[in-house]
Amino acid sequence: MSVDVGARLRGIRTTFGLSQRELARRAGVTNGLISLIEQNRVSPSVSSLKKVLDGVPMSLAEFFTLDLSATPRAFFSADDLVELGNPQVSLRLVAAQRPGRQLTLLHERYAAGAATGEEMLTHRGEEAGVVIRGRIELTVGGAVRVLGPGEAYYFASQLPHRFRNVGREACEIISACTPPTF
Amino acid sequence: MSVDVGARLRGIRTTFGLSQRELARRAGVTNGLISLIEQNRVSPSVSSLKKVLDGVPMSLAEFFTLDLSATPRAFFSADDLVELGNPQVSLRLVAAQRPGRQLTLLHERYAAGAATGEEMLTHRGEEAGVVIRGRIELTVGGAVRVLGPGEAYYFASQLPHRFRNVGREACEIISACTPPTF
DNA sequence: CTTTCTTGTCTAAGATCCTAAACACCATGA
DNA sequence: TCATGGTGTTTAGGATCTTAGACAAGAAAG
Known part of the structure; x- marks a missing residue:
């Protein structure tokens, strides 16, 4: 073995x-x-x-x-978010099953056509987010997907990644990253 | 490097x-x-x-x-426990700074002179606990210490360890271990 | 002081890793 | 068709790892 x-x-x-x-x-x-x-x-x-x-x-x-066979999910549909709160206080949690999370939240906004650049980003830590308004094209590793309002992402920042707003409307994201950088 | x-x-x-x-x-x-x-x-x-x-x-x-230079603390004095709650609900947390905790609580009781055996225990996972009553001698790796009421421990179960009640009174501990075994 | 057992270290010889270079294959174009 | 530039693979030989065994130092017992 x-x-x-x-x-x-x-x-x-x-x-x-x-x-x-x-x-x-x-x-x-x-x-x-x-x-x-x-x-x-x-x-x-x-x-x-x-x-x-x-x-x-x-x-x-x-x-x-690293466990290649059990690659953590990179994308989550709106229904995949876990409701943690109660009827008074609603808390919808991304990647609830993922162990050892230690993130802080940000609020990002991408103008129409904006992107993080031609080069793929790759750095330490983890990052996650939820699209609030507009649409964003997200590339993570070999996978590409356009996320709309209510959809979310969660991946290790070491994987080459890039954000591109391919729509005509501005895009807002509530995102999170690990403490040290970014 | x-x-x-x-x-x-x-x-x-x-x-x-x-x-x-x-x-x-x-x-x-x-x-x-x-x-x-x-x-x-x-x-x-x-x-x-x-x-x-x-x-x-x-x-x-x-x-x-494994990081030998930054060996996690194995022992915590009563004052080292982190108060998380509010004046109404007091929550005192053991090893609050330790990342990726995933433990479940137990209630142990050692009669006077009782021990976990002559051999040192070593298995997967992590374990932690708080002494409620009496005194217990705890050996973890090369370190030995007698813990009294209000004192606590937290260590990786892979480190050879042993519990011995060296007093005349029964000893109670609120302990926790990782899900799979023990 | 010997004897015996333990410990960690060292040294040739054999086994394995690693490099440099060639090889075969598949594209894309001139 | 023949070059050109890309891919991953293979092989001989030098460099490195690994073994078997000897060595020296210390502790405990006779």
């Missing part, structure tokens, strides 16, 4: 849209090594696995903690 | 009270390898590091997540 290092690395690399050569260049190793590791033809040393993950970037702890 | 695998392994091994040879025997590797890894003379392959950790036992994710 060994750890499938190869499948994990391949899943991460493709999620980030990198070729073996590109990841190898960033990590300072050869493309052949990436290939051998992904095929489980070798069990890499900790030091070289760390070099490879530095090219993503991702820590060893995150690498071994 | 590399990961100090050697120091981590040595810290874990000594915490569990194992010699290099004993850990090597359980893991199915040689004692020399343990020695070389702990001195950072080599960077072990993932497969052999996994074999070594299986002898503890501990997962790779737990190994790399």
Whole structure:
């Protein structure tokens, strides 16, 4: 019952849209090594696995903690929000089943046509939000979806992501991110 | 800025009270390898590091997540409990700063002289508690302390631990443990 | 003081990892 | 059709990890 290092690395690399050569260049190793590791033809040393993950970037702890088979949901329909409050005070919670949440709320507003930029964002922490008004196109990893009022998102900020307001109306989002940055 | 695998392994091994040879025997590797890894003379392959950790036992994710320098507090004085409630409803929270808690409460009672056994316990999950009446001697890792009424504990159950009622009076504890076992 | 057992360290030799380079395949165009 | 640039794979050889066994130091008992 060994750890499938190869499948994990391949899943991460493709999620980030990198070729073996590109990841190898960033990590300072050869493309052949990436290939051998992904095929489980070798069990890499900790030091070289760390070099490879530095090219993503991702820590060893995150690498071994990651569960590819149980990828957390990235999108939630309006009905998926969990009602926590009572008839007097309504509290609708996003990703209620997700353990270890530690977020703070923000209020964002995207003008018509606005976006977070051409490049995909990728940083530490987690972020989540609810669309209040308008429509927003959200790309997370390989998945793209246009979210409307009442729909929500929740994903790890390490996944490459981008917001684009593809409508003619301004878009408002109640969003949250982890304390340190952003 | 590399990961100090050697120091981590040595810290874990000594915490569990194992010699290099004993850990090597359980893991199915040689004692020399343990020695070389702990001195950072080599960077072990993932497969052999996994074999070594299986002898503890501990997962790779737990190994790399562990932060030896910032070992969470194991003991809390009565004053260290965080008051969460209001003047009407008083809620005193144990280890409030600890992230990702998911515990359920129990009520334990130790007769005079009772103990959890000669062997140290070690299992998955986390456990915590507050002493209500009497006194209890608690050993966690290398640390030992006698706790009295109003004092509390919180530690990872993987750390070898043992409860002993060293007084003449019965001891009551409100304790909590993670869902799966115990 | 010896003997014996334990501990952690060190050293050649064998096994495995890692690199450099070539290879095969699939596109896209000239 | 033939180049060009991209992908992942394979292989020989040098670098590194891992083993088996010896070594030195300390503790406990005779």
